[in-house]
Amino acid sequence: KMTERFDCHYCKESLFGKKYILREESPYCVKCYESLYSNTCEECKKPIGCDCKDLSYKDRHWHETCFHCFQCKNSLVDKPFAAKEEHLLCTECYSNEYSSKCNECKKTIMPGTRKMEYKGNSWHETCFICHRCQQPIGTKSFIPKDNQNFCVPCYEKQFAMQCVQCKKAITTGGVTYREQPWHKECFVCTGCKKQLSGQRFTSRDEFAYCLSCFCNLYAKKCAGCTNPISGLGGTKYISFEERQWHNDCFNCKKCSLSLVGRGFLTERDDILCPECGKDI
Template sequence: MEPRFSPRLCFGSCTRCGEAVYATGGACKAMGHLFHNTCFTCAVCNKQLKGQPFFTVLGQIYCEDDFLFSGVHPPEEVCNSCGSSITDLVLQAQGKSYHPTCFRCVVCRQELEGQPFAVDSDSRVYCVIDYHRIQSPLCGACMMPILPTEGSADSIRVASCKKYYHVECYSGEVNLI
């Protein structure tokens, strides 16, 4: 018997209406939230916005025309890093606004605009190299970080007796006292 997949597979709840969002119903994800296609609409004209440019102001979603011509204007953007007003280009990451030159790794201070980055559990932003260097587990034998291999995002490690090891450092011997 072939496995059957239910077309009623639920992905979660729509942010706007609160109803279940099913695989066959047509949905989109925007600003980290799930919407029915029919619920992701402009607050002024009710135009569906899936795949269209949109703007948000104080939790309301607007199509480009209504944002530009209805008198809706966003509050002043303030950089999450330096605290100064942003008067030109706004870089948004993790729901926060930055000057593009202020969006930097907390360790090496490298600018991260257009670059891959990682965020720790305290919402600190890292370049990928520093994230792995600082957040990677230490090898139980050599005490060096277990890092991804060159050109990979995954690290290979051996787990034994509640410790991690580089593959080349793991001896496989367990000393019982």
């Protein structure tokens, strides 16, 4: 009775009584498997055999005994390490050679630990603190001043101007009126409460008003058109006997001739040019 053969998939030698490795359901003798599929050690350049541990990092492989620090040669198996220019280094050697120093405590910032960086300087996360409250800033916003860093609440308390209206800190923008600071959204018309920032406005009794509210509340009315005369922005007007007119409205009552710069006569409340008023 014929016995079914059990041969190496590559060299075809019998595998009965021999050690073999299965790959994709095909058996290989140890020699063929290692020559075909074993990884090459980065350190000694020899194949990493089936009876050895294969340690890998970023598609590179080492024997367990070859996986050591490039400088001190101590084993890196089950230990933290760092890579620099294709070389593996233990944390101590890496720190001594390459790690940055904390700007606050001047100690090495070890690989694998969080660090904060700002303008070319580095800090341990626990050393990067607000100068005022001494609390770690972490990933929160901060404001530098005079080579010191402040969290935003502390900076506002110590340095920021405070709005005259709401008494809160002004961190961006703002408006100055009568040498006092305001938030843009707080600087509003006393009458209608609309924001005045970027708008023309005037004041009365130290209160700010938009032109519309000021005219409605305080401006005299034109004796001609009855609209308010603001007198702002170079608006020209005529005043006579406690009455005022817009320049464009100071016309003869009868013929509508402009009386600006001309002589005129009055009849009761009417203003007349000399020609229309000659019979008075």
